[in-house]
Amino acid sequence: MDRDSELELVRRVRDGDTDAFDTVHAMFNARLFSFLARMAGNRDVAQDLLEETWLRLVAHAERLDPDTRLGPWLFAVARNLHISYCRSRAIEVSHAEAGISLWPTATPVSPFDHSVGQELEQQIEAALARLPVAFREVLLLVGVEGLRPAEAAVICAISPEALRQRLKRARALLQHRLDEVQKSRSGGEVHDVIPRTIRSND
């Protein structure tokens, strides 16, 4: 979506246009849920936080700045709601591998699920879930959601330079965690799965 279209959407949302809201909802709902599910490690919590995020947009629609960037605004709200949720329950935000439940329980297990790609995805999810929340959120925002580092810095309320440093450390720690996960699954033998998979996909 180009900037002019986004500005027009913001104007219509501010005016209470439900069609404009639906457009924004369709653009960001799945992405926000994906982000929240990986942050919370729990679909039900993610769904509740997602609902609250949209209600916040409606409640603050009239007070949005005309030049608001919708993506960073929504992700910042979602992130802050997740932080508030964790604080209110004083819960540990790094999840054990067994505690990850990102996918619907009704999702059938197909032979495809056993493919190498699926296994690699599970390893990445497990490694991500074991990262400290500050590292996980920057990897999710920049890596998974494809936001620009400057936008992610605004969402995380840190300077762009601090975000670069955090992203660099997060990538190194993720790689370390991936090595650990692969090591534990292969019974101590480390395989260099990632570069080989990238080459095979490219």
Add this chain to the structure above:
Amino acid sequence: MSFHEQFDPTIDLLRRLPQPPPETNATARVRRRCHAAMARRTAHRARANRPDPWRFHLSEAVWIVPLSLYLLAAVIETMRVASSL
């Protein structure tokens, strides 16, 4: 080439992760709730913009209270003079 555009295998891997889908029923429910909230706000705004019949506002007490006291005093004074005649 900018920082963001540099190829990074870790970021590339993350970008390939599939999105866990939200619940369809919950998504529809959220949209309904948001539409209802937007409709309430629109109706509230329309009411606020409509010219209302006169209602008492605190700022109007600035002149209403002294005027009322003056009128009351005038009535009492009139009654007192009338009763003394």
